Amino acid sequence: xxxxxxEPAAIRAVPSSSELFGWGRTAPSGADVRxxxxxxxxxxxxxxxFERGLIARGLGRSYGDAAQNAGGTVVETMDVAAFTIHESDxxxxxVLVTADAGASIDRLLxxxxxxxxxxPVTPGTRYVTVGGAIAADIHGKNHHLKGSxxxxxxxxxxxxxxxxxxxxGPDRDAELFWATAGGMGLTGVILDATFRCPRIGSSxxxxxxxxxxDLDAVCELMRSGDHLYDYSVxxxxxxxxxxxxxxxxxxxxxxxxxxxxxxxxxxxxxxxxAGELVSAPPFMPAGLLNKLSIRAxxxxxxxxxxxxxxxEIQSIPTFFHPLxxxxxxxxxxxxxxxxxxxxxxxxxxxxxxTTIVEELSHSGCTSFLAVLKSFGxxxxxxxxxxxxxxxxxxxxxxxxxxLGPLLDRLDDLVVGVGGRIYLAKDSRVRPELxxxxxxxxxxxxxxxxxxxxxxxxxxxxxxxxxx
Amino acid sequence: xxxxxGSVQSVLVLGGxxxxxxxxxxRLVASRCKKVxxxxxxxxxxxxxxxxxxxxxxxxxxxxxxxxxAASHTKVIDAAAARMGDxxxxxxxxxxxxxxxxxxxxxxxxxxxxxxxFGGAVSxxxxxxxxxxxxxxxxxxxxxxxxxxxxxxxxxIYASSKAxxxxxxxxLGDALIGTGARCVVVRPGFVxxxxxxxxxxxxxxxxxxKIADTVINGLQKNKEIIWAPSIMMPMFLTLxxxxxxxxxxxxxx
Numbered sequence: 001x002x003x004x005x006x007e008p009a010a011i012r013a014v015p016s017s018s019e020l021f022g023w024g025r026t027a028p029s030g031a032d033v034r035x036x037x038x039x040x041x042x043x044x045x046x047x048x049x050f051e052r053g054l055i056a057r058g059l060g061r062s063y064g065d066a067a068q069n070a071g072g073t074v075v076e077t078m079d080v081a082a083f084t085i086h087e088s089d090x091x092x093x094x095v096l097v098t099a100d101a102g103a104s105i106d107r108l109l110x111x112x113x114x115x116x117x118x119x120p121v122t123p124g125t126r127y128v129t130v131g132g133a134i135a136a137d138i139h140g141k142n143h144h145l146k147g148s149x150x151x152x153x154x155x156x157x158x159x160x161x162x163x164x165x166x167x168x169g170p171d172r173d174a175e176l177f178w179a180t181a182g183g184m185g186l187t188g189v190i191l192d193a194t195f196r197c198p199r200i201g202s203s204x205x206x207x208x209x210x211x212x213x214d215l216d217a218v219c220e221l222m223r224s225g226d227h228l229y230d231y232s233v234x235x236x237x238x239x240x241x242x243x244x245x246x247x248x249x250x251x252x253x254x255x256x257x258x259x260x261x262x263x264x265x266x267x268x269x270x271x272x273x274a275g276e277l278v279s280a281p282p283f284m285p286a287g288l289l290n291k292l293s294i295r296a297x298x299x300x301x302x303x304x305x306x307x308x309x310x311x312e313i314q315s316i317p318t319f320f321h322p323l324x325x326x327x328x329x330x331x332x333x334x335x336x337x338x339x340x341x342x343x344x345x346x347x348x349x350x351x352x353x354t355t356i357v358e359e360l361s362h363s364g365c366t367s368f369l370a371v372l373k374s375f376g377x378x379x380x381x382x383x384x385x386x387x388x389x390x391x392x393x394x395x396x397x398x399x400x401x402x403l404g405p406l407l408d409r410l411d412d413l414v415v416g417v418g419g420r421i422y423l424a425k426d427s428r429v430r431p432e433l434x435x436x437x438x439x440x441x442x443x444x445x446x447x448x449x450x451x452x453x454x455x456x457x458x459x460x461x462x463x464x465x466x467x
Numbered sequence: 468x469x470x471x472x473g474s475v476q477s478v479l480v481l482g483g484x485x486x487x488x489x490x491x492x493x494r495l496v497a498s499r500c501k502k503v504x505x506x507x508x509x510x511x512x513x514x515x516x517x518x519x520x521x522x523x524x525x526x527x528x529x530x531x532x533x534x535x536x537a538a539s540h541t542k543v544i545d546a547a548a549a550r551m552g553d554x555x556x557x558x559x560x561x562x563x564x565x566x567x568x569x570x571x572x573x574x575x576x577x578x579x580x581x582x583x584x585f586g587g588a589v590s591x592x593x594x595x596x597x598x599x600x601x602x603x604x605x606x607x608x609x610x611x612x613x614x615x616x617x618x619x620x621x622x623x624i625y626a627s628s629k630a631x632x633x634x635x636x637x638x639l640g641d642a643l644i645g646t647g648a649r650c651v652v653v654r655p656g657f658v659x660x661x662x663x664x665x666x667x668x669x670x671x672x673x674x675x676x677k678i679a680d681t682v683i684n685g686l687q688k689n690k691e692i693i694w695a696p697s698i699m700m701p702m703f704l705t706l707x708x709x710x711x712x713x714x715x716x717x718x719x720x
Binding site: 018019024026027028029030031052064065069070071072335336337339398399401403404427428430460463464 | 468469470471472474476498499553600601602603604644645646647648684687688689
């Protein structure tokens, strides 16, 4: 069984207190940060702070406070990253991979792609861990066909609040498994997971690009054609108003065969290079991103996209992870930080999507390109975000005046049509809306009560939202 | 917990009858704040506020707080934490304003002003910091004054006590870096309140509501020092550096 060596031994941090924040760099909190290198060490970390609890943290890509635990313990899993690619029948479409919770998609891809494999789901960044992928039940450009990450998980090991380790899956304590999927790390510490990875024909994608003049046009393109593509997402300009409101660039694709990829990359169809081109400067003055600069950027980006292009060959990083080329891009928002607001509304509430896009466009709320996608059906997890419908995600500088009341109003619109917002992105929603957004919240709470009656697994997000 | 836009869910006001603090509380309550504890010398004085907050659905209470009783400050903070759990924000809003020159001839009262405004802020600030460190999060909102930027002959006791408070608060904020807790300084200009009734308004005089709006905005932008109104910043940074003979002239008018 081919197996990668574990990462170089983690530097075992002497228990130290440090301040952590999410990717949006808002509302940091102090915690005792530890890096256990084994379940035994983790077990020892568990009871250290009985009162304030413990949460696991991967690469800190949740936008808000999901991987923080003020005054408590935070266990960082990122240096523990061994994984195994299991042998399989060459005729099967997928291959089983077992990875430690701390293994990142970045690390996985470097090993998987050269062997003709891909991850089942990837978000817009490859710097997320397997543990985080499960805790947030992440989705990607293939959600309309393949669902979210946990749909592909066969089993996982979870260390519970009492220190015991259980193996769970869709067929083994399904209740706890689905509470862990999208459970924001609050059912226990995920140690490793086994999941199905699809085979690919090459490391390149065949990509079609369509420029859509407005929101109706892009929705229509997605409605009529998404089923023809494995991957689909639209980038939408929320600063355009009038007849251009909702103008978008839709990119859709599938993995190329070795023959299709050959003219671009030569003989080795699985060559994979992914790196960072530049770093964002370490310090950014406040207000660098303003209405003018963002509007100009969006304009330029829309104009440079082709009106319609077919069969372009693109690499994995270009197609899936364009923002990863700039290390630390989250710093460009300056000292106030930024937040991401992502919601989903059912397809029959398309008019609500239009209303929200209108409100955002007219608010003059400064937002870089936002992402629009049509989701397939959701899964069995009570706290999993994706559900059949339209999802829109946008980054907004946190200092924008009037942002709080605006988003509160938009939350109400979302809830009004049975939609919800994504907890992994959240940093400001009103706690009282959660039972409406996640009607099965009480089921999830029952499972948590069963496995952690004393709330020893705790995070700032859980405290803020009263989960 | 504080959210990404600076809203908090629980607040302790030390000096619970301060009009500026209560205007800030009104705004916090309109956003995410569900728990308020008012620290006041005499709880009866805050009954009206308490009723108003409670009728708005807030879990509100009073607690006895005397700025001059430094020995009690830790107990006050502990009691507030026992009452509401994590304290997301402590507002240091107590203080005595002297606008009268008689104070020059009353050293005992002058010392009491300093004890309250500066001494009280130090002991209450430190007691709060212990709790916020333990929680791993929380904001101390220290309401000082632009008067503290440069004292005038006319308000020397108040101004110098606020200068001490301001200086202490900044350093406390620095000491808290890396703990999750922080200290934010608010420097209001002249504000029309009961405290300033009968005094001659300074330029750019404003109201508690306007101050509160500026504070909320500053918290959202994650500022360490909030000048209110914001014009106070360029104005006082200039005034601070005037030669003394000029400052005497300007400040006397």
